[in-house]
Amino acid sequence: MSTTEMPVEATTTPSLGVHALRDLRARRKKNRLGELEWFEAAYQVYLVALFGGGGLLWLSSLVGDQKLSVVEAADVARNAPALLGLVAVLAVVLGLRSGSQGGPLALEAADVTHVMLSPVDRLQALLRPATQRIRSAVFVGVGLGGALGQLAGRRLPGTSFAWFGSGALFGFTVALLWVGAALVAHAIRLPLVIATVIAVVGFGWQGVALAKGIPGPANLYGSLALWGWRQHPVDVVALVVSLGLLVTGVALLARTSLDALARRSSLVTQLRFAVTMQDLRTVVLLRRQLTHDQTRARPWLRLPTRGRTNVIWRRGWHSLLRLPAGRLIRMVALAVGAGACQVAAYRGTTPAVLGTVVLTFVLGLEVLEPLSQEVDQPDRCDGLPIERGDLMVRHLLAPVVALIPFSAIAATTAALIESSKSNDASGAFAVAGLLAFPTLLAGAAGAAINIVRDAPDPFSGTNQQTFMPPEMAGFSTVLRTLVPLAVSAVGALSVVIVRQAVIHDGPNAAVPTAVRAMTAGLLVVAGVATWVRMRDRMRRSIRAFMSEGHAHTQQQRSSR
Amino acid sequence: MTVALSLRGLTKSFGSGDAQRPALAPLTLQVAQGQRVAIVGHNGSGKTTLLKMAAGLLDPSGGDVLVTGQPGGSPAARAALAYLSDHPTFYDDLSLREHLEYVARLHGVADWADRADQLVAKVGLSDRVDDLPTTFSRGLRQKAAITLAFVRPFQVLLVDEPFVGLDSAGKAALLELFDDTSTRGAALLVATHELTFVNRVDRLIALADGELRYDGAPGETDVNELVFHT
Numbered sequence: 075m076s077t078t079e080m081p082v083e084a085t086t087t088p089s090l091g092v093h094a095l096r097d098l099r100a101r102r103k104k105n106r107l108g109e110l111e112w113f114e115a116a117y118q119v120y121l122v123a124l125f126g127g128g129g130l131l132w133l134s135s136l137v138g139d140q141k142l143s144v145v146e147a148a149d150v151a152r153n154a155p156a157l158l159g160l161v162a163v164l165a166v167v168l169g170l171r172s173g174s175q176g177g178p179l180a181l182e183a184a185d186v187t188h189v190m191l192s193p194v195d196r197l198q199a200l201l202r203p204a205t206q207r208i209r210s211a212v213f214v215g216v217g218l219g220g221a222l223g224q225l226a227g228r229r230l231p232g233t234s235f236a237w238f239g240s241g242a243l244f245g246f247t248v249a250l251l252w253v254g255a256a257l258v259a260h261a262i263r264l265p266l267v268i269a270t271v272i273a274v275v276g277f278g279w280q281g282v283a284l285a286k287g288i289p290g291p292a293n294l295y296g297s298l299a300l301w302g303w304r305q306h307p308v309d310v311v312a313l314v315v316s317l318g319l320l321v322t323g324v325a326l327l328a329r330t331s332l333d334a335l336a337r338r339s340s341l342v343t344q345l346r347f348a349v350t351m352q353d354l355r356t357v358v359l360l361r362r363q364l365t366h367d368q369t370r371a372r373p374w375l376r377l378p379t380r381g382r383t384n385v386i387w388r389r390g391w392h393s394l395l396r397l398p399a400g401r402l403i404r405m406v407a408l409a410v411g412a413g414a415c416q417v418a419a420y421r422g423t424t425p426a427v428l429g430t431v432v433l434t435f436v437l438g439l440e441v442l443e444p445l446s447q448e449v450d451q452p453d454r455c456d457g458l459p460i461e462r463g464d465l466m467v468r469h470l471l472a473p474v475v476a477l478i479p480f481s482a483i484a485a486t487t488a489a490l491i492e493s494s495k496s497n498d499a500s501g502a503f504a505v506a507g508l509l510a511f512p513t514l515l516a517g518a519a520g521a522a523i524n525i526v527r528d529a530p531d532p533f534s535g536t537n538q539q540t541f542m543p544p545e546m547a548g549f550s551t552v553l554r555t556l557v558p559l560a561v562s563a564v565g566a567l568s569v570v571i572v573r574q575a576v577i578h579d580g581p582n583a584a585v586p587t588a589v590r591a592m593t594a595g596l597l598v599v600a601g602v603a604t605w606v607r608m609r610d611r612m613r614r615s616i617r618a619f620m621s622e623g624h625a626h627t628q629q630q631r632s633s634r
Numbered sequence: 635m636t637v638a639l640s641l642r643g644l645t646k647s648f649g650s651g652d653a654q655r656p657a658l659a660p661l662t663l664q665v666a667q668g669q670r671v672a673i674v675g676h677n678g679s680g681k682t683t684l685l686k687m688a689a690g691l692l693d694p695s696g697g698d699v700l701v702t703g704q705p706g707g708s709p710a711a712r713a714a715l716a717y718l719s720d721h722p723t724f725y726d727d728l729s730l731r732e733h734l735e736y737v738a739r740l741h742g743v744a745d746w747a748d749r750a751d752q753l754v755a756k757v758g759l760s761d762r763v764d765d766l767p768t769t770f771s772r773g774l775r776q777k778a779a780i781t782l783a784f785v786r787p788f789q790v791l792l793v794d795e796p797f798v799g800l801d802s803a804g805k806a807a808l809l810e811l812f813d814d815t816s817t818r819g820a821a822l823l824v825a826t827h828e829l830t831f832v833n834r835v836d837r838l839i840a841l842a843d844g845e846l847r848y849d850g851a852p853g854e855t856d857v858n859e860l861v862f863h864t
Contacts, residue, residue, distance in 0.1 A: 094739030098732075105727055183723040188733075188782070191690065192740035193713035332707075333693040 091194035156284035158296030163276040165252040170269040173259025176334025180342035186335045196328040211249040219245020237302030244299035250316035257323025369396040390444040390472025408437040409480040413487030416569045430566035434517020445469040449529045467607040477514050485510035508588040512595035516565025519602040520558040564598045638821035639665040639790045643697035657683045658844045665821045672832045673825040675841035681825035685792045689717035716788035720795040722779030724767040731763045741786035753781040756807045772799040793824045
């Protein structure tokens with residue numbers, strides 16, 4: 075075969091393709107606006123305003139209005155830049171990790187096939203998705219930064235308006251930093267391991283800066299947030315760095331990997347839908363897929379091939395022993411975080427309980443992987459000659475045992491932090507030891523409800539949902555989200571009960587109260603296990619009862 | 635003979651460290667203008683990986699792709715190469731006609747309408763052209779994807795499992811389109827398990843476990859042996 079290359083025929087005019095792209099995007103936007111349910115959109119805005127405003131008012135009431143003393147204000151001025159710098163480091167780390175895993179852009183699957191494989195200039199084609207990504211990040215950053223800045227302004231010197239502005243500026247700068255870091259990391263194909271090294275170094279350095287008062291890599295970012303109080307012109311460097319990173323990232327857009335775009339396209343669409351539906355478990359599952367979080371091909375330990383152990387218990391361990399290292403590290407971090415939040419709640423910061431609830435709930439979702447797998451394969455599950463409730467409740471056993479080491483980690487974390495601040499180390503270890511397992515167990519119980527309720531319900535098919543009035547459907551969705559979290563909160567609140575007992579009856583009340591709180595938590599967990607086992611039977615009974623009543627009514631009508 | 639597609643040491647591995655799994659061993663081959671090539675191999679042999687890398691949808695672990703002498707992924711290469719995936723994707727807010735217009739115009743084809751009508755008639759979708767392809771059955775989606783691949787100009791056509799889900803009329807229409815493709819000088823690479831198609835090609839490439847097992851004329855080997863027993 076001759077190696078003469080075929081000349082490229084000028085079959086296309088790239089500018090024509092760009093015009094087509096613009097035309098069609100404009101037409102699709104018009105179509106979407108035409109199909110928009112304005113009432114539904116207004117309802118969404120109403121919900122966001124209601125919950126967002128309510129949350130802000132609640133935070134506002136926690137902050138209080140009293141101005142800080144001169145000494146306290148000086149303490150803030152000294153430590154806030156390094157502390158807030160940690161937020162900037164977090165933004166860089168998240169951006170780098172996102173970029174190295176194929177983020178931050180996500181296109182429709184059809185765009186990847188039809189637009190990205192066409193000769194249209196890729197920078198032009200990707201400019202709009204990139205702008206949308208930047209806009210949404212900036213919106214969140216400015217909104218959150220402005221709101222928190224305004225709250226800070228109520229206790230620190232300076233006007234609320236100035237604090238709102240500096241908070242918004244900080245949020246803006248951090249948002250640009252995140253998107254810029256992600257775009258650049260993607261374009262240069264930054265290996266994930268390098269992103270992890272940068273994360274360790276960045277957090278380490280900034281952490282030392284906070285502890286020792288030395289300059290940290292992101293102090294200028296933190297200092298920018300204090301402009302509502304005092305202005306250091308050098309802080310503008312942070313803004314320039316963020317803008318520079320973003321411009322570099324946008325300039326490198328043409329280097330975006332189609333491989334990553336193709337992989338992320340369908341996952342991100344599903345993720346957005348799951349977020350809209352407040353489907354926490356699906357969000358976690360899709361996040362795992364987006365980050366290539368795959369189970370190990372070979373388990374950490376091989377179970378003996380012979381033996382007469384229960385097959386469901388054995389299947390559970392087959393699953394748990396395949397959890398990848400990254401996921402195990404994340405689970406350890408969740409346990410450490412839960413322990414730290416419980417100490418914060420014990421020392422008076424009651425809202426920290428919310429942190430414990432979320433962390434133990436997510437830890438529960440992680441550890442209940444065998445149950446999730448069973449629920450996600452309904453055909454397989456329903457084909458087994460065993461009552462589904464019995465099967466599911468037995469799937470809880472291996473995860474409950476797997477929670478024990480994580481409880482030990484959470485208890486040790488809490489006890490170490492608390493004993494470093496008080497003189498009663500043994501008391502701290504005793505209370506933490508008693509409360510850790512039930513707290514994590516309650517978190518997992520909430521997660522179990524979240525998982526089990528996703529199982530197909532043969533007794534109330536989709537018709538029931540379809541004919542539900544919209545206002546009830548919305549309420550039902552919120553309720554479905556909140557009930558699992560409320561169950562998870564039962565364990566987390568035990569530390570507040572112990573705190574109140576100590577305040578009223580002295581330190582000696584801590585351990586007896588912890589035992590009572592632990593018992594209450596375990597009772598709730600037992601209730602959840604019973605619900606998992608009996609759910610189908612209860613629904614079957616209710617359905618039979620309703621059918622019987624319906625038939626009876628029909629009979630009465632026909633006899634009239 | 636002029637080269638339409640050139641793969642030089644193209645290789646792909648998935649995973650990293652101990653879990654690294656080779657999907658395609660370094661592969662070098664050239665496909666001439668007008669040549670019809672069938673790629674066969676058992677499931678997981680690397681056919682789709684090869685086509686996706688050639689199309690630019692999958693980043694290779696090594697090696698490179700030249701399409702009509704231009705680096706793979708460059709605008710000129712994208713203008714010259716069409717890829718018909720085994721999982722067609724569509725916009726959920728565009729009808730088939732609007733898809734055809736969009737794809738054709740993205741490729742700089744201004745007078746697309748007649749060509750689109752002919753293609754749609756050929757695959758038997760004339761009465762569905764104003765419907766949303768996302769609502770089509772598996773076979774109709776495949777037919778819609780075929781019209782999108784052929785509505786634009788190309789010099790290399792990569793096709794992955796095109797016969798799956800197609801009825802006999804659809805298969806016949808597709809084979810006619812393949813004939814037209816090679817007649818007008820474009821190179822055609824089709825990954826398939828359809829052994830009847832293998833008899834219609836000039837060249838057969840067999841892959842097994844990511845490695846090239848055969849590259850030659852189809853009549854000189856036992857295809858069944860290659861596909862099912864390699």
